[in-house]
Amino acid sequence: MQKTFNASDNYQHTMEAIGYVTRQKATQQDYDRIGFMSGLEVHQQLKTKHKLFCKCPAGIYQKPEEYDAEVIRHMRPTLSELGEYDGTALMEFKTRKKIVYHLANETACTYEVDDTPPFHIDREALEIAIKISLLSKLNIVGEVHITRKQYLDGSIPTGFQRTGIIGVEGEIYLKHKKIRLIQLSLEEDSCREVSDIGHTRVYRTDRLGMPLIETVTYPDCLNPDEVREACDYIRFLNRSTGLVRTGMGAGRQDVNVSCRGGSRVEIKGVAHTKWIPDLTHNESFRQWALLAIRDELKKRIKDTGKWKMSHLELKGKNIPDHERFQNSHLKDQKLMAVNLPGFGGLMSHFTQPGKIFADEIKDRLMVIACLIPPFMMHSEELEPSLHADQWASISKQLKGGDQDAQLLFWGPEEDIATALETIDERCRMAIEGIPNETRKSFADGTTIFERVLPGADRMYPDTDTAPLPLANDYIEKLKEELPTEVIDRYHQLQKWNIPEDTYTYIFSRNLFPLVRRLIEELGIDPVFAGTFIGHTFKFIEGHYTRAAEFNTNMIFGMFKYLLDKGIAMEVAEYMLPHIYEHPKMDFDSVLDSISFKKISEADILSMIPFFKNKFAETARQHTPENEKNWIMGELRKKAVGNIALRKLAATLNS
Numbered sequence: 001m002q003k004t005f006n007a008s009d010n011y012q013h014t015m016e017a018i019g020y021v022t023r024q025k026a027t028q029q030d031y032d033r034i035g036f037m038s039g040l041e042v043h044q045q046l047k048t049k050h051k052l053f054c055k056c057p058a059g060i061y062q063k064p065e066e067y068d069a070e071v072i073r074h075m076r077p078t079l080s081e082l083g084e085y086d087g088t089a090l091m092e093f094k095t096r097k098k099i100v101y102h103l104a105n106e107t108a109c110t111y112e113v114d115d116t117p118p119f120h121i122d123r124e125a126l127e128i129a130i131k132i133s134l135l136s137k138l139n140i141v142g143e144v145h146i147t148r149k150q151y152l153d154g155s156i157p158t159g160f161q162r163t164g165i166i167g168v169e170g171e172i173y174l175k176h177k178k179i180r181l182i183q184l185s186l187e188e189d190s191c192r193e194v195s196d197i198g199h200t201r202v203y204r205t206d207r208l209g210m211p212l213i214e215t216v217t218y219p220d221c222l223n224p225d226e227v228r229e230a231c232d233y234i235r236f237l238n239r240s241t242g243l244v245r246t247g248m249g250a251g252r253q254d255v256n257v258s259c260r261g262g263s264r265v266e267i268k269g270v271a272h273t274k275w276i277p278d279l280t281h282n283e284s285f286r287q288w289a290l291l292a293i294r295d296e297l298k299k300r301i302k303d304t305g306k307w308k309m310s311h312l313e314l315k316g317k318n319i320p321d322h323e324r325f326q327n328s329h330l331k332d333q334k335l336m337a338v339n340l341p342g343f344g345g346l347m348s349h350f351t352q353p354g355k356i357f358a359d360e361i362k363d364r365l366m367v368i369a370c371l372i373p374p375f376m377m378h379s380e381e382l383e384p385s386l387h388a389d390q391w392a393s394i395s396k397q398l399k400g401g402d403q404d405a406q407l408l409f410w411g412p413e414e415d416i417a418t419a420l421e422t423i424d425e426r427c428r429m430a431i432e433g434i435p436n437e438t439r440k441s442f443a444d445g446t447t448i449f450e451r452v453l454p455g456a457d458r459m460y461p462d463t464d465t466a467p468l469p470l471a472n473d474y475i476e477k478l479k480e481e482l483p484t485e486v487i488d489r490y491h492q493l494q495k496w497n498i499p500e501d502t503y504t505y506i507f508s509r510n511l512f513p514l515v516r517r518l519i520e521e522l523g524i525d526p527v528f529a530g531t532f533i534g535h536t537f538k539f540i541e542g543h544y545t546r547a548a549e550f551n552t553n554m555i556f557g558m559f560k561y562l563l564d565k566g567i568a569m570e571v572a573e574y575m576l577p578h579i580y581e582h583p584k585m586d587f588d589s590v591l592d593s594i595s596f597k598k599i600s601e602a603d604i605l606s607m608i609p610f611f612k613n614k615f616a617e618t619a620r621q622h623t624p625e626n627e628k629n630w631i632m633g634e635l636r637k638k639a640v641g642n643i644a645l646r647k648l649a650a651t652l653n654s
Helices: 007-017 028-034 087-094 123-135 224-240 273-300 357-368 388-397 413-432 472-479 486-495 500-508 512-520 526-543 553-565 569-581 587-593 601-606 608-618 624-639 645-653
Strands: 037-045 069-074 098-103 146-150 160-173 178-188 192-197 200-204 211-217 251-258 265-270 310-313 334-340 350-352 376-378 405-411 437-441 447-452 459-461
Touching (some): 007 350, 123 160, 123 211, 273 357, 334 388, 334 413, 357 405, 486 500, 601 608, 624 645
Antiparallel strands (some): 251 265
16 A cells, blocks of 8 residues: 555545445435435333333333343353354354443343243233334234343343334325335333443343334334434334333334445434434435445455454554553553454545544444454555554554455453454455444444344244233223324324324423313314414523423413413413412412503503604604514513403504
């Protein structure tokens, strides 16, 4: 590789070569060109009293330091009936992780650690899952069969999750298309991760076993915005029942993405639906870039089966002159140099915004070999750590060729073999194409490797749980209790002419029933009701501290009080922050706290001539619009609650 090579220029060149465009500039033609395809697995906790297969309470959470017992386990792969090892199990075994579980007596029992067989399935959770399946137009199964789904990352102490399919083959309707649903399953939630440092991963078991539904779609989404719209719809549908938990972590989604010629890659645990468009956009182009790298490698490497990297340990005078490699920093660690034949110019190949192929190797070293950053340098860094002549010296020691790339990594001696195996494995994967894997998401739209994607044979029957028949009359009874569908609610908001920028908030908080009550029971103007909930209440929720006793029924009670008292609706904007923070205050006291005084409409309108004269005497620019705005500002405090502001404005206009 020539000394004049510039990694930053190569990053830019390869980004342009694969046709990467930002999401803001991307069109449907861009997604069609690369064959964008995506589906969803949307998880939602259910609002039940107990966990799914035991009698422990659901919805009680501990702080990291609040636990009564500690269980430690290690991952060990075993042969299947076919004499094969699961790839995920092998990967986790390589990490040599010590898995630590913190248990609290209040929220866990012997079932959580697999010392007790499962109790009967929680009927409350089953009923909620059936209702949501019916809303999703799914066909309800005749019997619920519980199976065990392997969970090999340690997040479930048993190594498997009990799950049962409730409905199959349904559909949801977005604004412009239909999305097919594969199934809805009822399952138990996993542990919450406390930390993952080096070879130790710590979990809390308070969330473990809580009832959870998983809605799985077909890969019908053909652009990133459709993926978000579909996810929002499913989450809004779940919340429309009022039977699911809300808040951080209660709803999570895994997003499956591929491009033409690519593989299914699962972006795991996306916390916010607003992240989905950037994540899916960048993942599809990451795969497109990896395919370009594969094609280039196959041109360079004639016999891919004979591809072999080389490595050596750097000692003494062969250690590069860099502060990172001073004796104090390399204490109890080995410094390894690796030569990657044919990878010259590809280590700095664009993969994601701000990321290159070398990051694919680095991420796997961090996860599988458990190396703690910083632990790696390479010959094509965007911001070079070593001079070109130092890399030339390293290449010479490794007997590298012109088309080769080199990297350095360092770590404890016991992790070196795993690290070398990991580098070799990822480079061989690059020659083949795109590895199936799960990836962790970040708010900036990028992802990093998390683990190998589990195989298709990860599920098997649970012999501890008998099949549960679902009678037709039981299903028919549950149908009678369903809320209106989300798409029908969407169309109703449109008929009421409520601004569309309120819809997401109204649906995400399941506030449509409140809006409808304000309109239909109190006769409040639909546009006012919708914007008050979707704009005013949203602002208050984001800027004030909610008291535990506050609930949205108080908003209905506030408006009924104003109507009964003959007070104009606009005063609600000033009352609600006080009610939100002090819900035990009665409405009369709230009016006193905002210094509201009852004044007749006639008295307010009689002040207009006075303010007209005052404006004429003091204003610098005498225009009708300025006069109206100034008088409205002067009268607003007295007018709010006593006369509709629209009526006051109309009087000024006349």
